Amino acid sequence: MMDKTLFSLTGPLPQGSVLVGPWDEATHRLAAKRQGHVFGDPGVAMTLLKADGSAASPLTDTSHGRLIFIHQDAFAGPEGSDALILWLENLAELRRPYLTTLLHGGLEGALLVRFFRAGLFDALAMPMTQPNWVNMLIRAEKRLDYRHQSHLILESAGQTRQLLRDLRSQLGADSRRSMGDLMGAQESLEAANQQLTTAMAELSLLYRFGRELSSAGNWDEVLRDILQNLTDFVGAGGAALILRSAPGGGYSPRQTWQWEESAWDKVLVNLNDQVDAAVAESIMAPGVFRVNSNLATPGEQGRRIIALPLEHQEMRLGYLLLLFVSPEERELVSSRYLPFLQTVQVVLSEEVASAQMLDRIRDIGAFNARVLETVRSSIWVLDEGGRTVYCNRSGQELLTGHAAPLMAPEDFLFKVGRGNVQDMLTENATRTPELILDARLKLDDIPGLLLPALRAEADATFRGEGQVLREDGVGIPVLVQTSMMPGHVRDETWLVVVVEDLRDSRLLEAERLKSDQLEGLVEMSATLAHEIRNPLMGLSAQAELLAEQLGPDDPKSRYIEVITGEVERINETITRMLNYVRPYQPRLTDTAFYPLGRDALDLVAPRAADKGVALEFAELADDQTTADLMLTADGNQIKQVLLNLLINAVDAAPEAGRVVLTIGARENLGLRDARTGLSQSTAGLVIEVADNGPGFKAGEDHKLFRPFYTTKSSGTGLGLSICHKIVAAHGGDIMADRIADHTVFRVLLPDNKAMEQMPLKMKENF
Numbered sequence: 138m139m140d141k142t143l144f145s146l147t148g149p150l151p152q153g154s155v156l157v158g159p160w161d162e163a164t165h166r167l168a169a170k171r172q173g174h175v176f177g178d179p180g181v182a183m184t185l186l187k188a189d190g191s192a193a194s195p196l197t198d199t200s201h202g203r204l205i206f207i208h209q210d211a212f213a214g215p216e217g218s219d220a221l222i223l224w225l226e227n228l229a230e231l232r233r234p235y236l237t238t239l240l241h242g243g244l245e246g247a248l249l250v251r252f253f254r255a256g257l258f259d260a261l262a263m264p265m266t267q268p269n270w271v272n273m274l275i276r277a278e279k280r281l282d283y284r285h286q287s288h289l290i291l292e293s294a295g296q297t298r299q300l301l302r303d304l305r306s307q308l309g310a311d312s313r314r315s316m317g318d319l320m321g322a323q324e325s326l327e328a329a330n331q332q333l334t335t336a337m338a339e340l341s342l343l344y345r346f347g348r349e350l351s352s353a354g355n356w357d358e359v360l361r362d363i364l365q366n367l368t369d370f371v372g373a374g375g376a377a378l379i380l381r382s383a384p385g386g387g388y389s390p391r392q393t394w395q396w397e398e399s400a401w402d403k404v405l406v407n408l409n410d411q412v413d414a415a416v417a418e419s420i421m422a423p424g425v426f427r428v429n430s431n432l433a434t435p436g437e438q439g440r441r442i443i444a445l446p447l448e449h450q451e452m453r454l455g456y457l458l459l460l461f462v463s464p465e466e467r468e469l470v471s472s473r474y475l476p477f478l479q480t481v482q483v484v485l486s487e488e489v490a491s492a493q494m495l496d497r498i499r500d501i502g503a504f505n506a507r508v509l510e511t512v513r514s515s516i517w518v519l520d521e522g523g524r525t526v527y528c529n530r531s532g533q534e535l536l537t538g539h540a541a542p543l544m545a546p547e548d549f550l551f552k553v554g555r556g557n558v559q560d561m562l563t564e565n566a567t568r569t570p571e572l573i574l575d576a577r578l579k580l581d582d583i584p585g586l587l588l589p590a591l592r593a594e595a596d597a598t599f600r601g602e603g604q605v606l607r608e609d610g611v612g613i614p615v616l617v618q619t620s621m622m623p624g625h626v627r628d629e630t631w632l633v634v635v636v637e638d639l640r641d642s643r644l645l646e647a648e649r650l651k652s653d654q655l656e657g658l659v660e661m662s663a664t665l666a667h668e669i670r671n672p673l674m675g676l677s678a679q680a681e682l683l684a685e686q687l688g689p690d691d692p693k694s695r696y697i698e699v700i701t702g703e704v705e706r707i708n709e710t711i712t713r714m715l716n717y718v719r720p721y722q723p724r725l726t727d728t729a730f731y732p733l734g735r736d737a738l739d740l741v742a743p744r745a746a747d748k749g750v751a752l753e754f755a756e757l758a759d760d761q762t763t764a765d766l767m768l769t770a771d772g773n774q775i776k777q778v779l780l781n782l783l784i785n786a787v788d789a790a791p792e793a794g795r796v797v798l799t800i801g802a803r804e805n806l807g808l809r810d811a812r813t814g815l816s817q818s819t820a821g822l823v824i825e826v827a828d829n830g831p832g833f834k835a836g837e838d839h840k841l842f843r844p845f846y847t848t849k850s851s852g853t854g855l856g857l858s859i860c861h862k863i864v865a866a867h868g869g870d871i872m873a874d875r876i877a878d879h880t881v882f883r884v885l886l887p888d889n890k891a892m893e894q895m896p897l898k899m900k901e902n903f
C-alpha cells in the first residue's frame with residue numbers, strides 16, 4: 138500500500154513514545170535513543186499498553202504520559218479504518234495519560250473526522266514538515282500534562298477512598314475512643330469526603346467535555362449542554378462561548394446559557410481590547426481575565442465577567458465567558474475553581490481549533506467538488522497507468538452519452554475508468570489507448586500512443602483538436618487541453634485533461650455556411666425568375682395575339698395551345714423553385730388534421746378519377762377520435778405536403794389502383810436529436826400516404842427528397858423537397874418506405890411544445 142520509508146521520523150521523539158506500525162531502521166534507532174517502544178502489531182501493542190504501569194510491564198515508566206504514533210499501514214487493508222477506530226476506542230477505555238497521533242499519506246477529511254471522533258489526538262500528513270511536527274509536539278505536551286494531572290487526581294482519589302475505608306474500619310474497631318476523638322475523626326472524614334466529591338465531579342465533568350466535544354455530531358446541542366453544566370458546577374449566573382466566524386473575522390456568540398442577547402454588543406465591543414490591554418488588576422491568573430462588561434452601572438458594579446481566551450498556535454479563536462451576579466461571587470468562584478477553569482480552557486481551545494480546521498477542510502473540498510461538477514467543460518484526471526481517477530459530470534456525459542448524476546463531495550475521488558495499461562505502454566499496440574469508460578480519444582497532432590506523448594509535452598501542457606470515439610459509435614469533435622497535477626502518492630503525477638465539446642460550434646459553423654449558400658441561391662433564383670418570366674410573359678401575349686388572328690377553328694391554333702401550355706408549365710416550375718429556396722418560417726396555429734386530410738383528398742379526387750384510382754381515408758385507430766388529431770402547425774403548408782404526396786401516389790399507382798391516407802396520434806414518434814443522434818421521446822402525429830404502385834428503385838430513397846430529382850418526363854423534382862422543407866421547419870421528419878408491395882411516404886410531426894426544445898434539429902434539417 139505505502140512505502141515504509143515514507144514514515145521515517147527525523148524530529149525529536151518524546152521520552153517513552155510508543156510507535157505502532159512497520160517502521161524503518163532509522164525510526165527504530167531513534168526510538169531506542171529515547172527509550173521508545175516499537176511494535177509492528179497493534180494487537181501486541183494494545184496488550185502491553187493494558188499492562189502498562191504494572192510491575193510485569195516491559196514498558197519503561199515515563200511517570201508522565203505517553204505519545205503514541207500510529208503508522209497508517211499498521212491498519213492497512215479494507216477493514217483498516219474500522220480496526221483503527223476500535224483500537225483507539227480500546228485505548229480510550231484505559232483512561233491513561235496517552236495521546237495518539239496518526240501519521241498518514243493524505244487521508245480524506247471524512248475518514249479523519251471519524252478517527253478524531255474515536256479519540257485520535259492529532260494527525261499528520263506525510264511527508265511531514267518540521268514546523269508541523271514541532272507544533273504537534275507543543276500541543277501534545279500541553280495536553281499530556283493535562284491528561285497526566287487528571288490521571289493523578291484519579292489515582293489520588295483511589296488512594297483517598299482506600300484511606301477512608303481504613304479510617305472507617307479503624308473507627309469501628311476503636312469504638313471505645315473518646316467522644317471528642319470521634320467527633321474530630323468524623324469531621325475530617327466529612328472534609329475528606331467533600332474533597333473527594335469535588336475532585337471526582339471536576340474530573341468527570343472534564344472527561345465528559347473532552348469526550349463529547351470530540352465525538353459531537355451536533356455541536357450546538359453539546360455546547361449548550363456544556364455551558365449549562367459549567368454554569369451549574371461553578372455556580373455562575375450564565376456562560377457563553379464566542380468565536381470568530383473566520384480567521385480575522387469578527388466575534389459572535391456561538392452558544393450561550395442564561396445570557397441575554399441584548400447585552401452582547403456591549404460585551405463584544407470591548408472584549409478584545411480589554412483582554413489585550415489587560416491591566417494588572419484584571420488578570421486573575423495566567424490566561425484568565427476579569428472583564429468590564431458595561432452591563433450595569435460603571436465601576437465595580439459592572440465588573441462581573443470572567444473571560445477565558447481560547448487560543449491555538451498563537452491565534453485567538455474566541456472566548457469562554459462566565460457571568461456572575463456579583464463581584465464577590467466572581468472572586469469566590471475563581472479562587473476555588475481556577476485550575477479547573479484553566480483546564481476547561483485548554484480542552485475547549487483544542488476542540489474548537491480542530492473542529493474549525495476540519496470544517497474548513499470540508500468546506501474547501503465541497504466547494505471544489507461543486508465547481509468541478511457543475512462546469513460545462515469535461516474534466517478528467519488519469520493516473521500514470523491511464524486509469525481514470527476522476528471524471529466530472531460533463532465528462533461522464535460526453536464520454537458515455539448518458540446523463541450522469543451530480544457527485545456528492547464524499548464520493549469525489551474514485552476510480553471510474555479501467556484504462557488499459559498494456560495498450561498505453563506497448564509501442565506496438567494496435568489500438569488507440571482506452572482512456573475512460575470505453576470511450577477513446579484521438580488527437581489530430583498525436584498519431585501514436587497518447588498517454589506517453591501527452592506526458593512528454595513540455596510541462597505536459599498540450600492544446601489541440603481531436604475526436605472522442607464513444608462506445609455507441611458516436612464520434613465527437615473536441616478541443617483538448619492537458620496539464621499535470623501531483624497524485625496521491627509521492628512522486629506520482631496525474632494528467633488532467635480538459636475537453637471542450639465542439640459539436641455545437643461545428644453545427645453553428647455549418648449552419649452559417651448553409652445560410653450563406655442559401656442566400657446566394659435565393660438571389661440567383663430571383664434574378665433567374667425575373668429574366669425568364671419577362672420574355673415568357675411576352676411570349677404568351679404574342680401567342681394569344683396569334684391565336685386571335687388565326688381564329689378558333691384554324692387547325693394551327695393547336696400549336697399555339699401547346700406553346701401556352703408549356704409557358705404555363707415553365708412559370709409553374711419557377712414558382713415552385715422560388716418556394717423551395719425562399720426561407721420558410723411556419724405560421725403555427727391549432728390545426729385539426731382530420732378536415733385537412735379530407736380537403737386534400739377532395740382536391741386530388743378528379744385526378745384519381747381520371748385514372749380510375751380509388752382514394753381512401755383509413756379509419757381511425759380504435760382508441761382515437763378526430764379530436765386526438767390536433768396539433769399546432771402551419772395548416773396551409775401541411776395541406777400542401779398532403780397534396781404533393783397524394784398527387785405523387787396517384788401518379789405512381791397503376792390504372793384502377795389504390796391510394797390510402799392514414800393519420801394517427803402517437804405517444805412517441807421516435808424522432809432523433811440532430812446533435813446527439815439519440816432518439817428522444819416526443820409525442821405527435823404520424824401521416825402516411827400509401828399506394829400500390831411499383832415504387833422507387835432500391836437504395837434511391839434518400840435521393841427522392843433532393844431538389845430537381847425526378848423520373849417523370851414532365852416532373853419538376855421539387856414536390857418532395859418542398860415537403861421535406863415544410864416538415865423540417867415543423868421539427869418533424871419525412872421518409873419513404875416499401876412495405877408489402879406498397880410505397881409508403883411517412884411524415885412525423887412533433888407536438889409543438891416539444892418542438893420548442895429542439896431548435897437545433899429544426900435548423901439542421903432545414
Ligand code: ADP
Binds near residue numbers: 785828833849853
Ligand atoms: P416530381 O413529382 O415533380 O417528380 P417530386 O419531388 O414530387 O417531384 O418527386 C420526385 C420523384 O420521387 C418522382 O419523380 C418519383 O420518381 C419519386 N416518387 C415520388 N413519389 C413516389 C411514389 N409514390 N412512388 C414512386 N416514386 C415516387
